[in-house]
Amino acid sequence: MTTSKTVVLLGGGVGGVVAAHALRKRLPRRHRVVLVDRERDHLFAPSLLWLMVGQREADGIRRPLAGLVRKGIDVRLGEIEKIDPETRRVTVGGETIDADHLVVALGAELAPEVIPGLQQAGHNFYTLPGAEGLRDALAGTKRGRVVVLTAAPAYKCPAAPYEAALLIDAYVRKRGIRDAVTIDVYAAEPGPMGVAGPEMSGAVKQLLQGKDIPYHPEHQVQSVDAATRRIVFANGAHADFDVLAYVPPHRAPRVIRESALASAAGWISVDRHSLETRFPGVYAIGDVVSIPLALGKPLPKAGVFAHGQAEVVAKNIAAAINGTGKAERFDGHGNCFIEIGDGKAGFGGGDFYAEPKPIVTVRAPGRRWHLGKVLFEKSWLYLKL
Ligand SMILES: Cc1cc2nc3c(=O)[nH]c(=O)nc-3n(C[C@H](O)[C@H](O)[C@H](O)COP(=O)(O)OP(=O)(O)OC[C@H]3O[C@@H](n4cnc5c(N)ncnc54)[C@H](O)[C@@H]3O)c2cc1C
Numbered sequence: 085m086t087t088s089k090t091v092v093l094l095g096g097g098v099g100g101v102v103a104a105h106a107l108r109k110r111l112p113r114r115h116r117v118v119l120v121d122r123e124r125d126h127l128f129a130p131s132l133l134w135l136m137v138g139q140r141e142a143d144g145i146r147r148p149l150a151g152l153v154r155k156g157i158d159v160r161l162g163e164i165e166k167i168d169p170e171t172r173r174v175t176v177g178g179e180t181i182d183a184d185h186l187v188v189a190l191g192a193e194l195a196p197e198v199i200p201g202l203q204q205a206g207h208n209f210y211t212l213p214g215a216e217g218l219r220d221a222l223a224g225t226k227r228g229r230v231v232v233l234t235a236a237p238a239y240k241c242p243a244a245p246y247e248a249a250l251l252i253d254a255y256v257r258k259r260g261i262r263d264a265v266t267i268d269v270y271a272a273e274p275g276p277m278g279v280a281g282p283e284m285s286g287a288v289k290q291l292l293q294g295k296d297i298p299y300h301p302e303h304q305v306q307s308v309d310a311a312t313r314r315i316v317f318a319n320g321a322h323a324d325f326d327v328l329a330y331v332p333p334h335r336a337p338r339v340i341r342e343s344a345l346a347s348a349a350g351w352i353s354v355d356r357h358s359l360e361t362r363f364p365g366v367y368a369i370g371d372v373v374s375i376p377l378a379l380g381k382p383l384p385k386a387g388v389f390a391h392g393q394a395e396v397v398a399k400n401i402a403a404a405i406n407g408t409g410k411a412e413r414f415d416g417h418g419n420c421f422i423e424i425g426d427g428k429a430g431f432g433g434g435d436f437y438a439e440p441k442p443i444v445t446v447r448a449p450g451r452r453w454h455l456g457k458v459l460f461e462k463s464w465l466y467l468k469l
Contacts, residue, residue, distance in 0.1 A: 089115045089405050092174060092183035094164055096121030096149045099189030099370035099390035101468055104157045106398030115405060118158040118183075120176055121149055126469055129387070131461055132215040133247050133423060136329070137255040138223065142212055145461075147469035164190070167343045169363035185401045188352060188361075188368040189394065190340060192240055192385060196332035199235050201308035205315075206233070206328030209248060210240075221327045222255065227264035228326030230256075233315065235305050236333035237273035240371050240385035245269065245331050246276050246288050247423040252329070253295045254425025267296075270303045270315065270323055277432075279377065279384050280444045284432050287446050291424055334385070340372060349374060356383075356437070357413040359397050367401075369393035378439040388418040389436075416442075421457040422449070429453035 091107055093100045096119050107117045131145035149159050162177030172183040194210055196203045207221060208214035222230070232249040239245075249269045256265045269292060276288035276299075292299050304318040308328070315323045335341070336350035345361060347353045351374035352361060359367045370390030375383040383389060396414040403409030419433020431453040434444035447453065 086114060089184040090182065091115065091117050091185045091187070091401055091405075092172075092181055093117070093119045093187045093189060094167070094174065095119075095189035095191060095370070095372075096123065096126055096152075096159070097189060097191050097370065097390070098387040099191075099394045100187070101126060101152070102391050102394035103187050103189065103369070103398045104152060105155070105468065106395050107402055108156050110399070110402035111405060113156060116158055117156070118160060118181060119149070119152060120160045120162065120164055120174070120181070122161065122163045124148055124150075124161060127212060128461060128464055129210075130241070130457070132209060132212065133244065133251055135212075136209050136215040136218045136222065136248070137251050138219060142216065145465070146212075147465055149469070151469045164339050167339060167345065169343065169345050169361065169366045172363075172365055184365065185404070186366045187394075187397055187401070188340070188345065188366070188372055189370045189390065190337045190372045192334040192371040193337045194332045195335050196235070196330070198333050199305055199307065201310055202235060202305070202330060202332070205308040205310035205313065206325075206330045208332050209329050210244075210331055218327070218329050222252065225256075225265065225327055226261055228266075229324060230265060230267045230327045230329070231315065231323055231325040232267070232269045233305060233328060233330040234271045234273060235330055237271075237304075238382070238385075239331045239334050241387070241420075242277045242279070242384050243288075243420055243422045245271070245329075246292065248329055249297050250291060250295060250424045253297060257425075266298075268298045268300065268323065270300045270305070270317070272302070272304045274301050277384075279379070279381050279436070279442060280432060280434075281442060283446050284444055287430065287432075288422070291430070291449070334371075336372060347374065356416070357396075358400065358411070359393050359414060367397045369397055377436065377442070379441045383416065383436055384418075386418060386420065388420060392418065421453050421460075423454065423457065424449050427451055427454050429457055431456070 125146040166175035207218035352368040416437025422430040430449040431447040
């Protein structure tokens, strides 16, 4: 007798979508691949940086998850309310789904409300409405002070706030108002992209310096006053702004924090090579996991890692169901393009599992890295969804 298995993917972001494709490619149709998300559309988050400086529209960077149905993936839209990893039973919109294999790819929850005044005063460009609000605020600016702020030291895509500042610089230069606009970066962390090492950190600092963007590390925001447009930092300093673009604090999604999957810090602990949790048949990938590295900090949260982990988990689940194929291991390799404006980007990548610290190579900015990022965006949006 042939049995039918059900693989349930929680989250239709980077990890969920990659895993869905990789599983469907390998599993005979009698096995079900079910993907669950609360959002109708999948958003290609890296393009928010282009959107905020008027280079993309919302409809150009999102696609309905329903597009996966024609590829043989069962898409369920709804709020994931409960996950029982012991039984692999998930509650979605009041209904239960039972999984033979469960992959949790629920990302990170953004929590701007934990900093008093932040939401009222600034634009959270890690969301579509926030990036659109920032775009409108920048378009209406002729002179003044723009501040890019990271509201906590650890956040997904460690390059993004630095790219944002560099793209804003290029945008105001193009409009001929750079002399009338100051751009400052205030960061909670001690330096840009610290886990990638001093070469990467130094290269990003140099880029900022070369564009006359003062950098203020180790400034942890305490509160923001929307009326006086002032940021107060824990170290006693303050900064005034006309336009505030911020990266909010992150935390594990509520449904994870309330489940047996949560570690003390809320994120999910996994085997760093197989992405298995301590519960048989339950895997977690992407931003929702915390993987400690030898240098004492976790693997950065980034789509490139969610992508690589999803491939490994999907291959291993397919091998277990099909009874063929050898076990794959996630090896900690990853890279990223760093947009700097004027149609150019830098590039960095390497082995983040290397010990005692990651081995990362940094490439000088040029047009080809920017074109690489654009090509990746197009192929993602047209081939994956
Ligand atoms: C501005 C910006 C630029 C970026 N640029 C890059 C880049 O250049 N390179 C790179 O590698 N990474 C980049 N990233 C980071 C990248 O987008 C994330 O690391 C990646 O999306 C993580 O994938 P994931 O699958 O873990 O989570 P996500 O892609 O965040 O997906 C999680 C999904 O789970 C769903 N979900 C969560 N909770 C529930 C629930 N209770 N019920 C139902 N659904 C739920 C969400 O709706 C979401 O669709 C960028 C991020 C931002 C914001």
